[in-house]
Amino acid sequence: MLFNSYGFVLAFLPLVLLGWWALPTPRLRLGFLTAASYFFYAWWDLRFVPLMIVSTSADYFAGRLIADARSEARRKTVLVLLLAFNLGLLAVFKYYDFFVTSLDGVGRMLGFDPSWPLLGLILPVGISFYTFNSISYTIDIYRRRLEPARSFLEFSTFVAMFPHLVAGPIVRYADMADQFERLAPKPRADEWVVGLWMFGLGMAKKVLIADVVARGLVDPLWASAPALDTAEAWIAAAGYTVQIYFDFSGYSDMAVGLALLLGFRFPQNFDSPYKSANIGEFWRRWHMSLSFWIRDYLFIPLGGSRGSALLVTRNLILTMLLGGLWHGAGWTFALWGLYHGGLLAGHAALSRRGLVPSSRVLATAATVLAVMIGWVLFRSASPGEAFALLGTMSGMRAGEGGYLSMVSGEAAITALLAAVLVFAAPNTWELRFPRTRLAAAALAALLVLCVLRFAEPSPFIYFQF
Amino acid sequence: MSADSVHRHRTVESAPGDRAFLATFVATFAGLAALLAGLVWITDPTAAFGTAVLPPVVSADRDYKASLYRDGTARPQVVVLGSSRVKTLRPACIASLAEAPAFNFGVNAGVAEDYLAIFRFLRSDPGFAVREILLGADPEAFTGEPGAGRALETSRILGAYAPRAGTGPQASRAADLFSLESVAASFRSLRRHLLPAAELPQEAIASDGWQTHPKWDAEIAAGEFIQPVRVSESVVSVSRRYRPGLRLSAERLELLEELLQEARRAGVAVTAFIPPVHPDLEGNRAAESLPSLTADMEAVLRDAERRGLLRFVETSEGAGYPNDPGLYYDAVHMMPENGDRLLTWVYRGTEGAGCAV
Numbered sequence: 001m002l003f004n005s006y007g008f009v010l011a012f013l014p015l016v017l018l019g020w021w022a023l024p025t026p027r028l029r030l031g032f033l034t035a036a037s038y039f040f041y042a043w044w045d046l047r048f049v050p051l052m053i054v055s056t057s058a059d060y061f062a063g064r065l066i067a068d069a070r071s072e073a074r075r076k077t078v079l080v081l082l083l084a085f086n087l088g089l090l091a092v093f094k095y096y097d098f099f100v101t102s103l104d105g106v107g108r109m110l111g112f113d114p115s116w117p118l119l120g121l122i123l124p125v126g127i128s129f130y131t132f133n134s135i136s137y138t139i140d141i142y143r144r145r146l147e148p149a150r151s152f153l154e155f156s157t158f159v160a161m162f163p164h165l166v167a168g169p170i171v172r173y174a175d176m177a178d179q180f181e182r183l184a185p186k187p188r189a190d191e192w193v194v195g196l197w198m199f200g201l202g203m204a205k206k207v208l209i210a211d212v213v214a215r216g217l218v219d220p221l222w223a224s225a226p227a228l229d230t231a232e233a234w235i236a237a238a239g240y241t242v243q244i245y246f247d248f249s250g251y252s253d254m255a256v257g258l259a260l261l262l263g264f265r266f267p268q269n270f271d272s273p274y275k276s277a278n279i280g281e282f283w284r285r286w287h288m289s290l291s292f293w294i295r296d297y298l299f300i301p302l303g304g305s306r307g308s309a310l311l312v313t314r315n316l317i318l319t320m321l322l323g324g325l326w327h328g329a330g331w332t333f334a335l336w337g338l339y340h341g342g343l344l345a346g347h348a349a350l351s352r353r354g355l356v357p358s359s360r361v362l363a364t365a366a367t368v369l370a371v372m373i374g375w376v377l378f379r380s381a382s383p384g385e386a387f388a389l390l391g392t393m394s395g396m397r398a399g400e401g402g403y404l405s406m407v408s409g410e411a412a413i414t415a416l417l418a419a420v421l422v423f424a425a426p427n428t429w430e431l432r433f434p435r436t437r438l439a440a441a442a443l444a445a446l447l448v449l450c451v452l453r454f455a456e457p458s459p460f461i462y463f464q465f
Numbered sequence: 466m467s468a469d470s471v472h473r474h475r476t477v478e479s480a481p482g483d484r485a486f487l488a489t490f491v492a493t494f495a496g497l498a499a500l501l502a503g504l505v506w507i508t509d510p511t512a513a514f515g516t517a518v519l520p521p522v523v524s525a526d527r528d529y530k531a532s533l534y535r536d537g538t539a540r541p542q543v544v545v546l547g548s549s550r551v552k553t554l555r556p557a558c559i560a561s562l563a564e565a566p567a568f569n570f571g572v573n574a575g576v577a578e579d580y581l582a583i584f585r586f587l588r589s590d591p592g593f594a595v596r597e598i599l600l601g602a603d604p605e606a607f608t609g610e611p612g613a614g615r616a617l618e619t620s621r622i623l624g625a626y627a628p629r630a631g632t633g634p635q636a637s638r639a640a641d642l643f644s645l646e647s648v649a650a651s652f653r654s655l656r657r658h659l660l661p662a663a664e665l666p667q668e669a670i671a672s673d674g675w676q677t678h679p680k681w682d683a684e685i686a687a688g689e690f691i692q693p694v695r696v697s698e699s700v701v702s703v704s705r706r707y708r709p710g711l712r713l714s715a716e717r718l719e720l721l722e723e724l725l726q727e728a729r730r731a732g733v734a735v736t737a738f739i740p741p742v743h744p745d746l747e748g749n750r751a752a753e754s755l756p757s758l759t760a761d762m763e764a765v766l767r768d769a770e771r772r773g774l775l776r777f778v779e780t781s782e783g784a785g786y787p788n789d790p791g792l793y794y795d796a797v798h799m800m801p802e803n804g805d806r807l808l809t810w811v812y813r814g815t816e817g818a819g820c821a822v
Contacts (some may be wrong), residue, residue, distance in 0.1 A: 006639035010498075190479035193486050198475065223708050224753065256475055265474040402750045405701045429475060435482045437489040444493035451498070455644035 001043040037160035048124040059134040098329030126166035163258035167462040169269040169289035184263035195260030197433040202253030210247035216411025229401030233392040277363035317341035336377040510650030531622040540594035541568035547601025548575035550740040552676035558820035562812040569674035577720035582626040600737040604762040699795035704751035711754040725774040735775035746796040
C-alpha cells in the first residue's frame with residue numbers, strides 16, 4: 001500500500017488511528033499496530049509477511065541469547081550466526097542473481113560459459129530497511145549499548161511499524177525503546193498538528209512536485225537518454241536531482257508525520273542536503289538515518305578516520321561501495337557508491353592541502369554539481385546508458401537532440417520553482433508551522449488536491465530498495 | 466562522516482490554537498472531499514455511477530453509441546470500428562460510397578477489447594444486418610497491457626460483451642470519485658448546465674454515430690481556429706505516448722484475430738486501414754516508436770489479408786493517399802472533409818468520384 005493512495009489516506013490511516021487511540025491497554029495497542037502494519041505490507045504481497053515474521057523472530061531471540069550469554073565466545077557466535085542469517089536473506093533475495101549474472105559475464109570473457117542458475121526472485125519491498133533496523137538492534141546489544149526488547153510484541157511492532165517499514169527512515173531500537181515503554185495514553189493535539197503538517201507537506205512534495213517533474217520531464221527525456229543533446233542531458237540530470245530529493249524527503253516527512261499521529265518520534269532523515277558546502281556535509285544531510293547507520297556499523301568498525309590517509313581512503317571507498325550496493329544489486333549502484341567514496345576521499349585530501357573553495361556559494365555549487373553527476377549513475381538503467389549521458393553532458397559525445405518538446409510546461413515550471421525552494425526556503429524541520437484556522441483549512445485543501453492526483457499510482461523511488 | 470552527528474527528532478511545541486486547528490482541518494478535509502465527491506457523483510461525467518443528473522460532458526460514448534444503434538430504425542450494413550481517430554468519418558459519406566446504410570461506432574481511446582466487444586454486441590442484435598466492418602486499425606489500440614479498459618468495464622451495455630472481463634486493470638471507484646479529471650469534468654458539466662450559452666459543446670454525436678466538434682467548427686467558420694498552433698501543441702502531447710520500445714501486444718493482436726475470425730464466420734467482410742495522422746507527428750523524432758508501430762501494424766494487416774481475413778487499404782503518402790495536413794483538428798483527429806477523402810480513397814482509390822454528402 002502506498003502512502004499516496006486512496007486506500008491509505010481515506011481508509012487505512014483513519015481506521016488505524018481510531019483503533020490505536022481507542023484500545024485500552026498497551027499490549028492491545030501494540031498488537032493492533034503490528035497487525036495493521038502486516039496488513040499494510042501484505043497489501044503489496046502477502047507471501048513476504050512470513051519472511052518478515054521469521055526475520056523478526058530470529059533477531060529478537062538472537063538479541064536475548066546475546067544478552068543472556070555467559071561467555072564472550074557464545075555472544076560472538078550468536079552475533080555472527082545472526083548476521084549471516086540477515087545478510088543471507090539479503091544475499092538470496094537481492095544480490096544472488098546480480099552476482100551470478102556478473103560471474104557469468106566474467107566467465108564468458110575468460111572463454112567459458114558457467115551458466116549458473118538464476119533464482120528470479122521478487123525483491124521483497126523494504127527488505128533492506130527492515131534488515132538494517134534489525135541488524136543495528138543485535139549489534140547494539142552485542143556492544144552492550146542496548147538492553148533487549150522487553151517483549152516480542154514490542155520488537156515486532158518496532159520492525160513492522162508501517163510508517164517506516166518500506167522506505168525508512170532507518171530507525172534504531174535505541175531510539176524507540178523508551179517510546180514503547182511510555183506509550184502516550186491519549187493523542188496530543190500539538191503532536192497531531194505537527195504530524196499533519198509533516199504528512200501534508202511531505203505528500204505535496206511527492207505528489208505535486210516529484211511526480212509532476214518525473215512524468216513531464218525526467219521520464220520522457222531519460223527514455224531517449226542516448227539520443228539527447230548536451231542541454232537536454234543536463235536538463236534531465238537536473239530534473240532527476242529535483243525529483244529524487246522531493247520524492248524521498250517527501251516520503252520521510254510523511255513517515256515522521258505518521259509517527260507523530262501515533263505518538264512516536266522518528267529521527268530526521270533530510271536536512272536541506274543540496275545546501276551542503278562539501279560532500280561530507282551532503283552525506284550528513286541526505287538520508288541521514290542510512291548515513292549514520294553505515295558510519296556506526298561499517299565505517300567506524302573498519303577503522304573510520306583513524307590511521308593513514310591511504311587507510312581512511314580505503315575505508316571511505318569500501319563503505320560507500322557497500323552503501324551503493326545497499327540501494328540496489330546493479331553495477332550502476334556500485335559505481336555510484338564508488339563515485340561517492342572517491343568524492344569523500346578526494347575532498348578529504350583537498351581539505352588537508354587547504355584546496356577547498358573558501359566561498360560557500362562556490363563550494364555549494366560544486367557539491368550540487370558533483371551530486372548531480374552521481375545521480376546520473378544512480379538513475380541510469382545500465383553503466384552504458386550512464387556513461388553515454390555523462391559523455392553527452394561533458395560535450396564528448398552528442399546525440400541528435402530534439403527532445404525538449406517532450407518536456408511539459410507544467411513540469412518545467414514545477415522543477416524551476418522546486419529548485420528555488422531547495423536553495424532559498426527552510427526545510428520542513430526548520431519551519432514553524434502556523435496554527436491558525438486559515439492555515440488548517442489551507443493544509444486540508446492541499447491534502448485534498450494531492451488526493452485528487454492519486455488516480456495514477458506512483459511508487460516512491462526508494463520502494464525498490 | 467564525522468561522528469559528531471546525532472539523531473534529531475522534530476520539536477513539537479504546543480500552542481493555544483491546536484484544538485481549533487485540528488477541528489478546522491478535519492472539517493475542511495471531510496467537507497471538501499464530500500463536496501467534490503458529491504458533485505462528481507451527481508454529474509457523473511464519465512458515466513461511472515449511473516446517476517447523471519446533468520448531461521455528462523466527457524462523453525460516455527460506448528453506452529451512448531450502443532443506445533443509438535439499438536434505438537435506430539434502419540439497421541446499418543456498414544459499421545466503422547476504431548478509436549477517436551475515426552469518429553469524424555461520416556456515415557453518410559460511407560452510405561453514398563458503399564450504397565448501404567452505415568453507422569460510426571468509433572469510441573474514445575478504443576482498443577482491441579472494445580472492437581471485439583462492439584462486434585459481439587452487434588451480433589447479439591436480432592436484426593443484425595452488418596455486411597462490412599470498416600476497421601480503423603490505429604496501432605496504439607494494439608499496444609499496452611491487455612484487459613478491458615475502465616470505460617468498457619463500466620459500460621452498462623457493452624461491458625457484458627467485454628472479452629476476458631475482469632482480467633484488465635481494475636481502476637477503483639475512488640479514482641472515479643476523487644480525481645482531477647472527474648472533478649474538472651463535473652465543473653464543466655455544471656457550467657454548461659448553468660450557463661448553456663457560455664460555450665458550444667466540444668463534442669456532439671449524431672444519430673448515425675458521427676461525431677462533430679461544434680466548438681471547433683464554429684471557430685473554423687469564424688476564422689478563429691488557429692490550426693497550426695493546435696496541431697503543434699497536440700504533436701507534443703501525443704508524441705509522449707510513442708515512447709521508445711513501445712510494441713504491439715501479442716494478446717491484443719490475438720483479439721484482433723478473434724474479431725476477424727468471428728466476422729468471417731458471420732459472413733461480414735472487413736476492410737482495414739491505418740488512420741492517417743498529421744505529417745508533423747509522423748516527422749516528430751519524439752514520437753520515436755510511431756514509425757515502427759505503424760510498420761508492424763501494417764505487416765499484421767497484410768498477413769491477415771493474405772489469409773483472406775480482410776481487405777487492407779494502405780493510407781501512407783507513399784501509396785499515393787492524398788493526406789491533407791490542413792484538414793486536421795489536431796495531430797491525430799481529422800476534420801470531416803479529410804475523412805471524406807479517406808473514405809473515397811478506401812472505396813474508390815484516387816481516381817474515383819468522392820462521396821456526395
